[in-house]
Amino acid sequence: MELGLVIEHYVLLATAIFAIGAIGFLMRRNVLVQLMSIELMLNSVNLTLVAFNRRFSGDMNGHMFAFFIIAVAAAEVAVGLAIVLQFYRLRGSVHSDEASSLRH
Amino acid sequence: MTPGSVLFAVCAALCLSGALLVVTAKNPIRSAMGLLTTIIGIAGLFLRLNAQFLAAMQILVYAGAVVILFVFVVMLLGPGAGADAKPLQRPSFSQLVAGGLVAFLGALAIGLIGNGDEHLFGPIDATTHGSVAAVGGRIFKQGLVPFELATALLLVAVVGAIAVARSRPSGLRPKAKVVENPTTRMFKGPVNRPGAAGAARENA
Numbered sequence: 001m002e003l004g005l006v007i008e009h010y011v012l013l014a015t016a017i018f019a020i021g022a023i024g025f026l027m028r029r030n031v032l033v034q035l036m037s038i039e040l041m042l043n044s045v046n047l048t049l050v051a052f053n054r055r056f057s058g059d060m061n062g063h064m065f066a067f068f069i070i071a072v073a074a075a076e077v078a079v080g081l082a083i084v085l086q087f088y089r090l091r092g093s094v095h096s097d098e099a100s101s102l103r104h
Numbered sequence: 105m106t107p108g109s110v111l112f113a114v115c116a117a118l119c120l121s122g123a124l125l126v127v128t129a130k131n132p133i134r135s136a137m138g139l140l141t142t143i144i145g146i147a148g149l150f151l152r153l154n155a156q157f158l159a160a161m162q163i164l165v166y167a168g169a170v171v172i173l174f175v176f177v178v179m180l181l182g183p184g185a186g187a188d189a190k191p192l193q194r195p196s197f198s199q200l201v202a203g204g205l206v207a208f209l210g211a212l213a214i215g216l217i218g219n220g221d222e223h224l225f226g227p228i229d230a231t232t233h234g235s236v237a238a239v240g241g242r243i244f245k246q247g248l249v250p251f252e253l254a255t256a257l258l259l260v261a262v263v264g265a266i267a268v269a270r271s272r273p274s275g276l277r278p279k280a281k282v283v284e285n286p287t288t289r290m291f292k293g294p295v296n297r298p299g300a301a302g303a304a305r306e307n308a
Contacts, residue, residue, distance in 0.1 A: 003105070004112025004152055006222045012213055013116050013149075017123050017142065019209045024127035026198040026205075032132045032178065032185060036139045039170065040123050043146050046158075054153040057228045060242035066158055067243065070165050071254045075261035077170050081177045082269040088181050089272070 010051035017044035031084050031094045035077065042073045111152050118145030132185045136174045143167050155234040 003009065021040030028034055046066040053062025084094060091098045118141050125138030143166040150159035178185045232238050243251050 003109035004116075005108070005225055007225065008216060008222050009112065009116075010149070010153075012216065013119060015209055015213055017119055019206060020120075020123040020127055022205055023202045026202040028127065030132065030186075032174065033126065033129075033135050036126050036135050036174065039139060039166070040126060040142060043142060043166075046162075047146055047149060050150055050153050050155045050158060054155075054225050054228070054233075055223060057226065057233060060234070060239050061246075063155060063158055063234060063239045064242050064247050066155075067161060067239065068247075068250060068254055070158075070161055071258060074165050074169055075258050077173055078261050078265040079268065081173055082265040084177060085180065085269050086271070088184060092184065094181065094185055 007051055007055045011048060014044040014047040014051070017041075017047070029096050031087065031096050034096060035080050035084070039073060039077070042069055045069065108152060111148060115145040115148035115152065118142070118148070130186065132178045133175065136171055136178065139174070140167055140171045143171065153234070154228060154230055157234060157236045157239045 018041050021037040021044065024037035024040070025034050028037070046069055049062040049066045049069075053060065087099060088094055122138040122141030122143075122145060125141065126135045129135045129138060143162060147159045147162040147167075150156075150162060
């Protein structure tokens with residue numbers, strides 16, 4: 001069988017990328033790496049959307065949603081990195097455990 | 105092995121190795137390069153799935169903007185960007201959640217493989233599926249309002265990012281020099297500083 005012609009391959013690959021991203025978000029304490037892990041998860045979701053749109057190819061809805069996810073991810077990264085910059089100025093570190101000002 | 109199979113295998117390997125590099129690298133620059141590898145791999149998979157427009161968008165937006173932003177921030181932070189976790193002694197709550205997630209997703213994947221019947225991709229019109237005209241028509245006919253909202257979102261995000269990044273952290277407080285700890289000052293009336301009161305009396 002030709003590799004990559006079956007939707008299961010794409011779903012498995014996207015599952016693996018999503019799991020790696022989620023684990024990275026939970027395990028790492030560097031805010032930059034955590035943001036990159038979020039990007040990994042968003043990318044894997046995009047992959048499933050496009051793969052399912054290829055499988056049920058009546059319209060371009062999956063592509064449209066993936067397009068919006070890309071736009072929202074770009075906005076999220078811009079604001080998130082600005083917050084990381086401010087956080088570094090405030091605490092002198094990008095360690096996410098340092099963000100404890102709201103802890104009573 | 106057809107060319108399509110080779111493309112899928114190469115792109116899947118790129119995606120997985122890049123994702124692992126993002127999570128495991130100590131240096132954030134290496135993590136950013138891993139993210140770039142994953143993004144290029146996913147763009148290749150988009151091409152395999154006849155999503156030419158999204159593959160171009162993926163390269164333009166992610167590789168061209170997002171990864172560059174990450175690299176710029178790492179450059180601005182300097183050596184402080186690499187400061188990561190102190191060595192973890194005992195499994196924390198996050199690690200337990202991560203382990204449970206791995207177990208769940210692994211079981212899900214094994215169940216998916218063991219299910220047996222696989223779903224082939226059907227035939228499509230390869231000239232129009234995923235082209236700029238098809239996706240653009242879909243966006244502008246069915247998704248016009250979300251599209252305009254996305255433009256507003258991007259504008260607000262850009263203005264907000266500039267506003268957040270330019271302000272100093274101390275700018276959040278009023279300009280008066282706060283001397284005493286505000287938590288101990290609350291509900292206690294005016295400050296009675298002997299020196300200050302004496303000076304005021306002398307002035308009077």
